[in-house]
Amino acid sequence: MKSVDFNSGKIPNWCPGCGNFAIWNAIKGAIAELDINGKDIVNISGIGCSGKMLNYLRTYGFHTLHGRTMPVATGVKLTNHKLTVIVNGGDGDGYGMGMGHFIHAIRRNLNITYLIHNNHVYGLTTGQASPTTDKGLKSKSTPHGVIDEPLNGLFVSLSAGATFIARGYSGDLEHLKSIIKAGIMHNGFSHIEILQPCVTFGKHYGYEYYDERVYRIADDYDPGNFEEALKLIREKDKIALGIIYKVDRPTQEEQLPQIKNKTLIDQGIVKRDISAMLKSFA
Amino acid sequence: MLKIKIGGPAGLGIMSTGLMLSKLFKRLGYTVHGYPEYPSLIRGGYNNYLIIADTNEVYAPYKKYDILVALTDVAITNEKIDEGMILLADIESTKDKTNLKGKVLDLPFKKILSKLEVNEIAKNSIALGALIKLFNLDFDCLDEMLKENYSNEKLYKINHQAAIEGYNTIQERINFSVSKKDTERIVLSGNEAISLGAITAGVNFFATYPMTPASSILHFLAEHEKSFNIITKHTEDEISAINMAIGASYAGARSMVATSGGGFSLMVEGLGLAAIAETPIVIVESQRPGPATGMPTWTEQGDLKFVLNASQDEFVRVVLTPGDVEELFYFTFEAFNLAEKYHIPVFILSDKFLSESHFTTKPFKTDHLQIDRGLIFGGDPEKPMEFFPRYKEVEKGVGMRTIPGTPGGLYKAPGNEHDEYGFVTDNAENRVIQQKRRFKKINYITNDIPHPKLYGKIDAEITVVCWGSVKMQMMEILKITDRINFIHFPAIYPLDWSKVKTMLENRNLIIVENNMTAQLKSVIAENTGLIIEKTILKYDGRPFFADELYEKITGEAL
Numbered sequence: 001m002k003s004v005d006f007n008s009g010k011i012p013n014w015c016p017g018c019g020n021f022a023i024w025n026a027i028k029g030a031i032a033e034l035d036i037n038g039k040d041i042v043n044i045s046g047i048g049c050s051g052k053m054l055n056y057l058r059t060y061g062f063h064t065l066h067g068r069t070m071p072v073a074t075g076v077k078l079t080n081h082k083l084t085v086i087v088n089g090g091d092g093d094g095y096g097m098g099m100g101h102f103i104h105a106i107r108r109n110l111n112i113t114y115l116i117h118n119n120h121v122y123g124l125t126t127g128q129a130s131p132t133t134d135k136g137l138k139s140k141s142t143p144h145g146v147i148d149e150p151l152n153g154l155f156v157s158l159s160a161g162a163t164f165i166a167r168g169y170s171g172d173l174e175h176l177k178s179i180i181k182a183g184i185m186h187n188g189f190s191h192i193e194i195l196q197p198c199v200t201f202g203k204h205y206g207y208e209y210y211d212e213r214v215y216r217i218a219d220d221y222d223p224g225n226f227e228e229a230l231k232l233i234r235e236k237d238k239i240a241l242g243i244i245y246k247v248d249r250p251t252q253e254e255q256l257p258q259i260k261n262k263t264l265i266d267q268g269i270v271k272r273d274i275s276a277m278l279k280s281f282a
Numbered sequence: 283m284l285k286i287k288i289g290g291p292a293g294l295g296i297m298s299t300g301l302m303l304s305k306l307f308k309r310l311g312y313t314v315h316g317y318p319e320y321p322s323l324i325r326g327g328y329n330n331y332l333i334i335a336d337t338n339e340v341y342a343p344y345k346k347y348d349i350l351v352a353l354t355d356v357a358i359t360n361e362k363i364d365e366g367m368i369l370l371a372d373i374e375s376t377k378d379k380t381n382l383k384g385k386v387l388d389l390p391f392k393k394i395l396s397k398l399e400v401n402e403i404a405k406n407s408i409a410l411g412a413l414i415k416l417f418n419l420d421f422d423c424l425d426e427m428l429k430e431n432y433s434n435e436k437l438y439k440i441n442h443q444a445a446i447e448g449y450n451t452i453q454e455r456i457n458f459s460v461s462k463k464d465t466e467r468i469v470l471s472g473n474e475a476i477s478l479g480a481i482t483a484g485v486n487f488f489a490t491y492p493m494t495p496a497s498s499i500l501h502f503l504a505e506h507e508k509s510f511n512i513i514t515k516h517t518e519d520e521i522s523a524i525n526m527a528i529g530a531s532y533a534g535a536r537s538m539v540a541t542s543g544g545g546f547s548l549m550v551e552g553l554g555l556a557a558i559a560e561t562p563i564v565i566v567e568s569q570r571p572g573p574a575t576g577m578p579t580w581t582e583q584g585d586l587k588f589v590l591n592a593s594q595d596e597f598v599r600v601v602l603t604p605g606d607v608e609e610l611f612y613f614t615f616e617a618f619n620l621a622e623k624y625h626i627p628v629f630i631l632s633d634k635f636l637s638e639s640h641f642t643t644k645p646f647k648t649d650h651l652q653i654d655r656g657l658i659f660g661g662d663p664e665k666p667m668e669f670f671p672r673y674k675e676v677e678k679g680v681g682m683r684t685i686p687g688t689p690g691g692l693y694k695a696p697g698n699e700h701d702e703y704g705f706v707t708d709n710a711e712n713r714v715i716q717q718k719r720r721f722k723k724i725n726y727i728t729n730d731i732p733h734p735k736l737y738g739k740i741d742a743e744i745t746v747v748c749w750g751s752v753k754m755q756m757m758e759i760l761k762i763t764d765r766i767n768f769i770h771f772p773a774i775y776p777l778d779w780s781k782v783k784t785m786l787e788n789r790n791l792i793i794v795e796n797n798m799t800a801q802l803k804s805v806i807a808e809n810t811g812l813i814i815e816k817t818i819l820k821y822d823g824r825p826f827f828a829d830e831l832y833e834k835i836t837g838e839a840l
Contacts, residue, residue: 005667010705038667042533042686047697054694055705058667060686062532063696063706064525065555071489071522075529075537076686078513079487083533083686104518258511265534265685269484271653272510277478278645281468282309 001035003028006058014049019170019196023117024056026173027086030180031059036084044073046089046098048124049198050117053088067097070105070114077110080265081253084184085111091118095131095153106160106189108252113183113190116153119198120205127201137204153193154233158226158245163188165229165245169214170196171207175241182243188251195239210239217242284312284458285344288409289330289361290353292323299406300331301469302427303413304640307335308469310423311461315754316469316640317343317825322494322578328360337461341606341641342758345827349416350384351409353391358382368456370412387416387454394447400440407441411448417458421449468645472636475607475646476566477502479614480538481510482648485564487530487537489515489523491545494578495634496568499540520545524552524563531561532695534685536618540566543585544575550592553627557597559695560673560681560720562621562628562656564614569633571823580823581634583750583796589629590775590805598723600628600731601775605753607641609772613732615651620730623656624723625680633796635825636751657682662690669693671702679722724776731773734782738767744839745769745789747814749802751825752794758828759835766835774805783810792816792839796825 006028014020031041041059045051047066054061060083064072069087077085094102094116105112121139122128128141131151138145157165164186168176176194183190195214197206217240222228229245253259286303288296297318304314312335321327332347334340352358352371358381363369367384372391376382389412391405398404407428414424424445432438470478477499480488488503490496504514513530517523520541527537541549546567556563569585571577589601600620604613610632617628659670659682666689673681673693681702684691694704699716701707736745737753738760746756746768756768769785786806791814793803798821800814807813818834820826 008669008705038692039689040687044529052706058669058692060692061694061704062529062559063694063698063704065551065697068521068525068552068555071517071525072529072532074515074522075487075489075526075531075535076533077529078515078526079530079533079535080687100518101522104522256513257508258513264486264511264513264530265687267486267511269486269536269653269655271484271648271651272481274478274482274648275645277481277506278468281470281474282305282465282645 001032003032006031006038008056008058010055012056013052015200017199018049019119019198020049020053020117022170022173022176023115023194023196024053026168026177026180027053027057029177030184031084034181034184040082041084041086042076044069044076044085044087046093048090048093048122050088050090050093067093068101069093070098070101073112074105074108074110077112078253078259078264080263081111081259082263085113086184087112087114089114089116091116091120091132091153092122092130095151103156103160106157106162106191109163109189109249110252111187111189113180114192115180116191116193117196118153118193119196119202121198121202123198123201152233154191154244157191158229158233162191162245163247163249164190164243166190166192166243167239167241168192168194169210169241170194171210172214172241175216179243186246188249213237213239214241215239217244283334283336283340285332285334285347286349286351286413287330287332287347287361288351288353289328289357290405291325291356292320292327292329293325294353295403295406296329296331296353298431299410300333301640302431303410304333305469306423306427307333308467308642309464310419311464312337313340313642314469314640315340315342315642317635318638320579328356330357338761340758341754342828343825345830351413353405353409370409387452389448389451394444398440398443398447400444404440404444407444408448411445412452415449415452416454416456418455419458421446466645467642469640469642470607471498471638471640472607472610472632473498473568473638474502475610476540476614476630476632478646479611480564480618481506481512482651483536483615483618484653485512485536485538485618487513487527487535488539489517489526489537490540491517491520491523493542493545495570495637496540496542496545496566498638499566520548521552524549525555527563528552528556528559528561531563532559532686536622538564538566540568542568542570543572543588546585546589546592554593554595554597555697556627557593557599558697558699560625561695562625564617564621564628564630566630566632568637569631571821577823579634581796581825582821582823583633583801584798584821586631586749586774586797586801586805589631598624598626598721598727599775600626600727600773601631602629602731602773603631603750603771605750605770605772607643608646610636611646613772619654620727623654623680624727625656625683626723631750633751636754656680659684659688659691661688665690667692669703673700673704673716674702675719678726679719728776728778733777734769734771734785736767736769736785739764740767742767743790744835745791746835747786747791747793747802747806748795749774752796755826755828755831756794759832762832765840771802774802777809779809782806783812786810786812790839792818792835794818794826794831796820
């Protein structure tokens with residue numbers, strides 16, 4: 001399979017220079033290299049510029065409500081765990097409205113890959129502060145500066161028990177693609193935060209901002225070490241890119257006897273016989 | 283007809299005792315109805331379980347009853363005891379003896395408990411033993427129930443002993459004829475009927491967040507999830523529950539959620555998503571008084587208009603309002619077919635009274651039931667990665683559903699308005715085409731859902747109009763008089779309102795609803811222009827009692 005095979009034929013309507021183009025290419029490249037057929041992939045999106053991603057991919061897709069990607073993805077995966085489920089959502093979608101669902105999705109550890117596009121701003125609603133916007137920054141919704149502490153999404157997912165935590169950067173396409181590939185291959189919930197400049201409303205966090213701070217994690221780094229992961233996640237001036245944490249824990253789908261031998265979908269829908277059960281009510 | 287109430291503080295097992303006694307009477311050939319009342323707490327307060335048993339059919343609770351078994355003083359102070367009643371109580375332990383009214387039979391709980399050296403929970407079995415003796419019944423019929431109920435040998439022995447002590451205490455006898463052994467009919471709650479309907483229909487995904495009075499559906503399905511390969515999820519909240527069920531349905535499962543009004547408030551956003559993405563879903567909403575937390579363990583029919591209108595903008599849904607356990611069972615089965623045939627949300631609207639009370643019925647017959655999954659695309663292996671026009675009409679306003687994994691069936695299920703392939707579009711013409719297509723389904727659904735039905739003598743002096751569980755009280759009233767008949771709405775949307783109008787016209791109508799503003803009355807007025815002037819409304823958290831309602835109807839209209 002080639003990357004171009006996954007073009008849906010629709011032309012993306014993101015702003016010129018938007019980080020989403022690189023993320024789009026990285027996703028297509030990753031699934032092409034993994035040779036997964038588009039019919040076996042469900043791309044699930046939240047609302048926002050990130051949410052438009054599924055329209056440009058030749059796969060099944062569900063464009064859900066704002067913040068609700070995780071429950072929809074969970075329902076899809078539990079019904080047919082043979083499907084590759086990839087979720088795209090923004091920082092507002094995942095760390096704001098969807099935060100409750102995000103934490104519980106991590107607890108479930110389903111084999112789902114969640115790409116959180118973090119541009120520190122609400123782009124599609126024209127530039128309000130997001131949960132990751134730094135303190136003091138002025139935006140349309142915070143004209144006198146943000147007074148809340150910014151949220152560190154990776155810190156949250158590490159503490160919630162995520163089994164795969166990584167950070168990518170839309171300015172480093174090949175590296176991002178390799179992370180997405182690793183996330184899809186990871187047997188469990190993958191949280192991949194993608195740093196992505198919003199060229200229109202997120203000018204404070206432009207390519208220059210990231211280029212000065214990002215670095216690739218060294219090859220000999222051990223992603224199985226919780227303490228080391230914590231250190232990387234809490235770095236202040238530098239931003240580590242790569243797989244920060246990865247451990248193995250049984251997935252939810254592996255622990256459900258109902259779908260041990262066959263997916264729910266392969267079992268089909270049949271009328272069930274309750275006559276034996278009715279006797280207990282006599 | 284026997285009307286017996288067992289009352290006492292929460293935590294003594296009154297609900298399971300009530301059910302045991304109901305089943306015991308049923309096995310002796312009686313028809314039983316059990317109505318439980320309890321506050322939202324785990325210990326203390328006042329719980330009671332009212333049993334109506336008769337050789338004829340019984341459907342509903344009565345305000346006046348004959349026998350009260352008071353497990354503690356709290357029952358005596360909470361109940362209105364009149365001289366015609368029999369009161370079984372521990373005389374010595376009753377603080378204010380002036381409360382002891384009616385024919386008092388001493389049931390010395392305290393003495394028996396200390397004699398047997400067992401704790402308070404055995405009071406139930408003492409009471410059961412006493413009642414069995416009072417009705418001049420063989421102890422064995424109780425012993426059989428105790429054996430079934432207490433699989434733990436030690437617990438059984440304690441309760442067996444306690445029951446014998448209770449049995450030996452009572453000397454009085456009440457005339458009671460055993461009609462025939464009944465091992466066939468069943469006694470079950472409304473929520474059990476819903477759960478069984480869903481299981482029969484092949485439900486394989488159920489997500490919810492616990493909320494009285496819908497929680498027992500979760501408990502029932504979770505208990506049986508491994509036997510039937512159902513995935514049941516207790517999610518982080520109701521928002522997650524409905525979205526998860528939508529995801530499951532999109533992937534091809536038969537999915538359901540169950541909640542009460544408060545939980546459904548959180549689900550409303552998801553309801554709209556199911557509607558525009560046309561993912562089939564069954565939603566059980568068991569009503570209780572609100573708003574907000576309201577009265578968690580009580581009943582009301584206050585959510586009709588909410589369910590009819592929930593979500594922004596307009597779309598097609600089905601609102602079924604079953605009135606008894608048979609309808610709960612069969613409508614739940616059919617709800618899955620309707621959801622999948624028309625790609626819409628289908629509601630089962632119940633209430634605490636119907637969901638948690640016990641009713642006697644014949645075992646559900648399922649031979650004639652058929653699963654209809656609607657139009658599902660079989661796939662095109664030649665072109666596996668082709669997009670498919672899933673939102674293009676095939677028939678009756680309905681498109682062809684395709685399930686992820688199907689070759690050549692690719693599409694986008696969107697919360698946005700979309701074209702035939704599910705791609706987002708704001709195009710004006712497309713919007714009108716899609717809205718018209720989705721609404722076209724109404725014309726066909728009206729033929730597939732139950733129409734209002736007249737019960738009783740066709741030309742009775744007065745016709746009560748009701749929906750949902752009020753059917754039960756009206757069935758009871760039909761036993762008392764033929765001057766009243768009633769029209770019951772087993773579904774409220776979408777209906778053929780011209781037919782409804784014809785049915786209602788030229789009758790002396792009175793509407794009976796368990797809410798404050800007569801919601802069905804206004805729905806009828808809106809759709810037919812008919813204004814039903816007379817109303818009987820109750821909104822104190824209690825269901826109508828048959829005797830109370832009969833008096834009100836005769837006072838109001840006869």
